[in-house]
Amino acid sequence: MEKGVKSLTDNFEDDPVSETALLPPIEGREPILSYKKNGIWKPSLGHEKLTVIELMQESLSKFGLLKNEAKVYLYLARFGGQKAQRVSEALSLHRTETYKILKKLEKMGLIYRVLDKPAKFVALPIDQALSNLIEIKRQRLMLLEKAKEEIVKLWLSLPRPSESSEVEKESFQVLKGMLRINAKASEIIRNAKKEVFIVATDDKLFQMFHSGVLDDLRRSSRRVNVKLLTNYSLKSHFIVKKIRLNKGEFSYTDLNIPSFILVDEEELLFFLEDHIDNKKEFRAMWTNQKEIIKALRILRFFSAEDEKVTKGLKMRLNL
Numbered sequence: 001m002e003k004g005v006k007s008l009t010d011n012f013e014d015d016p017v018s019e020t021a022l023l024p025p026i027e028g029r030e031p032i033l034s035y036k037k038n039g040i041w042k043p044s045l046g047h048e049k050l051t052v053i054e055l056m057q058e059s060l061s062k063f064g065l066l067k068n069e070a071k072v073y074l075y076l077a078r079f080g081g082q083k084a085q086r087v088s089e090a091l092s093l094h095r096t097e098t099y100k101i102l103k104k105l106e107k108m109g110l111i112y113r114v115l116d117k118p119a120k121f122v123a124l125p126i127d128q129a130l131s132n133l134i135e136i137k138r139q140r141l142m143l144l145e146k147a148k149e150e151i152v153k154l155w156l157s158l159p160r161p162s163e164s165s166e167v168e169k170e171s172f173q174v175l176k177g178m179l180r181i182n183a184k185a186s187e188i189i190r191n192a193k194k195e196v197f198i199v200a201t202d203d204k205l206f207q208m209f210h211s212g213v214l215d216d217l218r219r220s221s222r223r224v225n226v227k228l229l230t231n232y233s234l235k236s237h238f239i240v241k242k243i244r245l246n247k248g249e250f251s252y253t254d255l256n257i258p259s260f261i262l263v264d265e266e267e268l269l270f271f272l273e274d275h276i277d278n279k280k281e282f283r284a285m286w287t288n289q290k291e292i293i294k295a296l297r298i299l300r301f302f303s304a305e306d307e308k309v310t311k312g313l314k315m316r317l318n319l
Helices: 003-012 052-061 067-079 084-090 095-107 126-157 178-190 202-211 213-220 234-243 290-302 307-316
Strands: 033-035 041-043 111-114 120-123 172-176 195-200 225-231 250-253 260-263 267-276 279-287
Touching: 052 067, 067 084, 067 095, 067 120, 067 126, 084 095, 095 111, 095 120, 172 178, 178 202, 178 213, 178 260, 178 267, 178 279, 195 202, 195 213, 202 213, 202 225, 202 234, 213 225, 213 234, 225 234, 260 290, 267 290
Parallel strands: 195 225, 225 250
Antiparallel strands: 033 041, 111 120, 172 279, 195 260, 260 267, 267 279
16 A cells, blocks of 8 residues: 555544454455545455445345445444434435434444433444344234234135136146245145155255255155156265155256156146346246146156165266
């Protein structure tokens, strides 16, 4: 770093004056500073790698915080109690937006204010803040569960139409996003009456394992027939052991297989994946279309355990 820059930063020892202070650098990343007229040093970030703080901002978004809300919380957590104006200047946010964010974070129980003139805002420790966010989500889920019961009760109270209902038509439904897809997968597995047949690559099996979908499969295996067909790899071998399927309930193949869930030979959830702008987009198609289901049933013939195939795959992987 140039000597001129070093001498300027010495004048602002109480401020977050370097990327090392505000954004701990990842190995191989050079911190770059740019000077602001208001006397605040700001890090100028490249886009090759994410810093620790950027990763934390991204993680907090999963807890429901918007980008600027996460920035404000992390700034306060990092540098202690600050006045609203100071937060606004440090993060280059408009004062009105800053006050709105501070008010929202306070309402969420992530920060609190210290009476002063003007007031200072202090962040709760990160573990306590995350616990508060989880509790908020839990309370919302409880309210939704209660609302669901009331809605279902009202719906069932409606008199049934006198006309005979039509036979269920064959239909398609496209699902986007991992959460919606996982919710649909769990739903059809829980509602299975006779059989759940899953064909999945080891990567797709890994996703279902970590999303909790396979927990529903394990519970369903106590009351319905379960069949799982997957590639043989260290990953799939580990997952099959974890979900504790019986020997006759799973088998391996060296074929290039699609990924889908077939329930009672009546419902099909077919997994699709697209890459848009170098980002993986998760999609799936649900259908009860008989001809498509009939076409995919052929893979049931490969689900019968083949000792030769399994043994050959194990040898190839040195297991």
